Amino acid sequence: MRSKRTVAVILALVTLLSACAPVATPAPQAAGPTVAPAAQPTQAPQAAKPGEKKITFWHIGSDEGSQKLIQDSVDRFIAANPDVQVEVVPLQNDPFKTKLKVAMGAGDPPCIFPSWSGGPLYEYVKAGQVVDLTEWMNKDNYKNHFVDAAINQATFDSKIWGVPVENTAVALIFYNRQIFDKLGLKPPQTYDELLDIVKKLKDAGIAPFALANKTKWPGSMYYMYLVDRLGGPDVFRKAATRTGGSFEDPVFVEAGKRLQDLVKAGAFAEGYNGLDFDTGQSRMLQYSGKAAMELMGTWNIGVFKGDNIDYYNNNMGFFPFPALKDGKGDPSDVVGTIGDNFYSISTKCKYPQEAFALIKYLIDDQAVAERGKAGLIPPVKGFMTDDPVLKQVISIVENAKNVQLWYDQYLPPDLGEIHKDTSQALFGLTMTPEEAAKQMEAGAKKAFGK
Amino acid sequence: MGDTFMATAVSDRLRKPRRRASQREYTLTIVLFLLPLFALLAVFIIWPIISSFQLSLTKWNGITTAREFIGFANWLQLLRDPVFWKALANNILIVVLSLVFQLPIGMALAVLLDKGGKRLRVFKTIYFFPLLMSSVASGILFKYVYDPTFGLVSSFLRGVGLGSLVRNWLGDPQVVLFSVLAVICWEYIPFYMILFLAAMTGIPEELHEAAVIDGATENQYFWRITLPLLYGTIRVAAALSLIGSLKYFDLIWVMTEGGPTRATELMATYMVKEAFQAFHMGYGSTIASAMFVIIMVIALVVLRITRRKEA
Numbered sequence: 001m002r003s004k005r006t007v008a009v010i011l012a013l014v015t016l017l018s019a020c021a022p023v024a025t026p027a028p029q030a031a032g033p034t035v036a037p038a039a040q041p042t043q044a045p046q047a048a049k050p051g052e053k054k055i056t057f058w059h060i061g062s063d064e065g066s067q068k069l070i071q072d073s074v075d076r077f078i079a080a081n082p083d084v085q086v087e088v089v090p091l092q093n094d095p096f097k098t099k100l101k102v103a104m105g106a107g108d109p110p111c112i113f114p115s116w117s118g119g120p121l122y123e124y125v126k127a128g129q130v131v132d133l134t135e136w137m138n139k140d141n142y143k144n145h146f147v148d149a150a151i152n153q154a155t156f157d158s159k160i161w162g163v164p165v166e167n168t169a170v171a172l173i174f175y176n177r178q179i180f181d182k183l184g185l186k187p188p189q190t191y192d193e194l195l196d197i198v199k200k201l202k203d204a205g206i207a208p209f210a211l212a213n214k215t216k217w218p219g220s221m222y223y224m225y226l227v228d229r230l231g232g233p234d235v236f237r238k239a240a241t242r243t244g245g246s247f248e249d250p251v252f253v254e255a256g257k258r259l260q261d262l263v264k265a266g267a268f269a270e271g272y273n274g275l276d277f278d279t280g281q282s283r284m285l286q287y288s289g290k291a292a293m294e295l296m297g298t299w300n301i302g303v304f305k306g307d308n309i310d311y312y313n314n315n316m317g318f319f320p321f322p323a324l325k326d327g328k329g330d331p332s333d334v335v336g337t338i339g340d341n342f343y344s345i346s347t348k349c350k351y352p353q354e355a356f357a358l359i360k361y362l363i364d365d366q367a368v369a370e371r372g373k374a375g376l377i378p379p380v381k382g383f384m385t386d387d388p389v390l391k392q393v394i395s396i397v398e399n400a401k402n403v404q405l406w407y408d409q410y411l412p413p414d415l416g417e418i419h420k421d422t423s424q425a426l427f428g429l430t431m432t433p434e435e436a437a438k439q440m441e442a443g444a445k446k447a448f449g450k
Numbered sequence: 451m452g453d454t455f456m457a458t459a460v461s462d463r464l465r466k467p468r469r470r471a472s473q474r475e476y477t478l479t480i481v482l483f484l485l486p487l488f489a490l491l492a493v494f495i496i497w498p499i500i501s502s503f504q505l506s507l508t509k510w511n512g513i514t515t516a517r518e519f520i521g522f523a524n525w526l527q528l529l530r531d532p533v534f535w536k537a538l539a540n541n542i543l544i545v546v547l548s549l550v551f552q553l554p555i556g557m558a559l560a561v562l563l564d565k566g567g568k569r570l571r572v573f574k575t576i577y578f579f580p581l582l583m584s585s586v587a588s589g590i591l592f593k594y595v596y597d598p599t600f601g602l603v604s605s606f607l608r609g610v611g612l613g614s615l616v617r618n619w620l621g622d623p624q625v626v627l628f629s630v631l632a633v634i635c636w637e638y639i640p641f642y643m644i645l646f647l648a649a650m651t652g653i654p655e656e657l658h659e660a661a662v663i664d665g666a667t668e669n670q671y672f673w674r675i676t677l678p679l680l681y682g683t684i685r686v687a688a689a690l691s692l693i694g695s696l697k698y699f700d701l702i703w704v705m706t707e708g709g710p711t712r713a714t715e716l717m718a719t720y721m722v723k724e725a726f727q728a729f730h731m732g733y734g735s736t737i738a739s740a741m742f743v744i745i746m747v748i749a750l751v752v753l754r755i756t757r758r759k760e761a
Contacts, residue, residue: 014488104512104513127513214710216709274596274621274710279593284597290599428711
């Protein structure tokens with residue numbers, strides 16, 4: 001019937017028209033890549049009336065304590081700057097990573113956003129999405145407020161791109177003091193002593209290490225420490241900066257071998273590659289006494305404190321990863337981060353000056369004191385605390401000659417993913433150390449182009 | 451009689467001109483009512499699909515404003531990518547096992563509830579719960595259930611003396627896909643149960659009575675009468691299951707994220723990892739576009755093959 005056909009034709013045309021209109025034109029060539037996609041939302045011009053400057057601030061403090069810390073700083077900023085409106089958006093860790101990428105890609109990112117410095121932040125820097133903070137950091141020597149290592153983590157191409165704020169977190173071996181006392185064990189000084197402890201625990205029917213490796217990064221800590229203890233920090237650094245090193249260096253292969261030896265010795269509680277750290281499955285093993293140790297970042301201290309105050313008071317202890325006698329690495333070195341979350345400003349922000357002022361409030365003296373009370377170690381020089389637990393961590397960090405940033409935060413994101421995948425495969429004994437090293441090196445060549 | 455003939459002829463003629471004018475109105479009304487729907491479809495479905503195909507021709511990290519055009523390089527890479535083929539194989543495995551388990555069990559439950567009548571009405575609600583729960587919540591719940599040390603499954607097996615059957619449910623690459631599949635079945639069987647039950651209530655009771663009078667057993671009634679009458683519904687259910695399994699994401703992502711070591715990698719999880727974690731938005735779009743093509747082709751083929759002339 002004619003009317004049916006007309007309807008069909010009209011609707012088909014409408015559909016096609018809507019599809020054609022916002023088509024993005026691809027950039028002509030790699031040489032001059034600055035063609036903006038047509039689908040970029042244009043922001044309505046804002047009249048600068050007093051009280052109308054708006055800053056969006058995303059952070060990943062998903063628990064109440066962290067949210068309060070940040071909100072306190074924001075409130076103090078607003079009190080001192082009544083003409084600025086701040087929209088605070090707390091997000092969860094992994095969803096945030098996706099959300100930020102999408103926002104950047106759509107041209108609508110928040111003014112202030114967190115990152116862990118390293119490779120992923122550098123991706124955004126290379127894409128021209130981050131404001132260079134060097135000038136503001138140098139003003140009044142503000143950057144001297146912070147621990148040098150922290151500033152270094154956020155420095156690329158001799159410029160500073162983020163402000164270290166949240167926490168100093170290094171990986172230490174947490175252990176259950178009561179289990180150790182009962183079995184007459186002492187924190188080991190050498191790796192051989194650790195292997196001996198592993199054997200004694202197994203004989204007593206207790207899993208030596210709890211490990212929740214579904215998300216792959218917890219297991220990678222063991223690998224990173226083994227590499228560091230065997231070859232020192234230069235092996236990784238040279239390979240990752242492509243200055244004469246390689247991920248197929250025998251140190252990486254040997255580290256993989258030692259890791260698999262540990263797995264074969266039954267050092268890890270059953271099911272490790274399928275357990276989820278975020279839902280507390282490795283903690284359950286420790287609270288119930290079924291596992292005695294866990295290699296984890298020092299944010300775990302705050303987690304234990306909030307989760308299970310009894311365990312925190314009566315059982316929780318920690319010691320640094322032990323030394324390898326036949327290794328070249330310095331046993332005082334640690335794997336971790338000075339700063340944990342760094343705050344950066346996006347280039348699309350309309351009020352970068354105000355945004356920087358707000359960031360300063362996140363780490364001013366009052367904020368530093370509040371964070372100390374909450375069990376965090378802000379990356380500022382001369383941080384003092386009465387908490388004996390935190391004092392212990394601070395002394396370990398201060399004694400370290402080198403702090404190795406987590407590989408998956410240091411490397412470009414796709415290489416970081418290969419690192420996590422290969423280390424999980426090593427744990428699952430489905431890949432040889434040689435094969436893992438080969439894949440990393442191939443990935444590095446592809447990621448860096450050399 | 452002559453008068454009525456004249457009357458209808460006249461009224462016909464009076465009706466004709468009105469029909470021609472109102473036909474335009476009629477068409478316009480249809481278009482206006484359907485326009486909002488088509489606009490939504492175009493914006494949220496058709497344009498993203500076209501855009502994905504365009505992005506698949508680029509190398510883009512998702513955060514710069516510039517995208518580098520590289521032709522079909524991504525597609526060539528996809529054809530040679532062992533991870534993608536493993537993902538596709540996993541998807542096919544889910545398709546097969548879903549068809550083998552979800553539909554027959556759903557059918558069995560539907561028959562049960564149909565026969566049980568009023569007495570079993572409460573079970574309709576109870577059996578429906580898994581579908582009502584959020585997949586994410588179910589996934590997290592079953593992660594605890596599958597915990598090798600503390601979980602329900604392992605504890606139960608040890609309790610009845612079958613401790614040797616305990617496996618690393620979510621950590622052993624040999625077992626993990628089946629572990630997650632069990633939960634997928636748990637979640638979707640109610641859907642097919644309700645679908646088949648609804649179709650069954652459309653079969654007139656007289657048919658059953660007549661069959662009983664003619665001496666048919668319940669068994670014969672089910673296989674020779676009910677099942678053939680449900681052919682259309684079964685076909686729909688199979689198509690839905692097929693398409694759903696090929697684009698499946700939820701429970702795998704929550705329970706294993708495609709791991710360990712890609713044992714449960716699906717096309718959808720691989721796409722998310724490439725596009726949003728590895729900063730390979732161009733390649734991720736290639737995977738998405740490939741998924742679209744594969745699913746479209748398979749679905750159309752299956753629907754064509756199972757087409758039967760309506761009696």
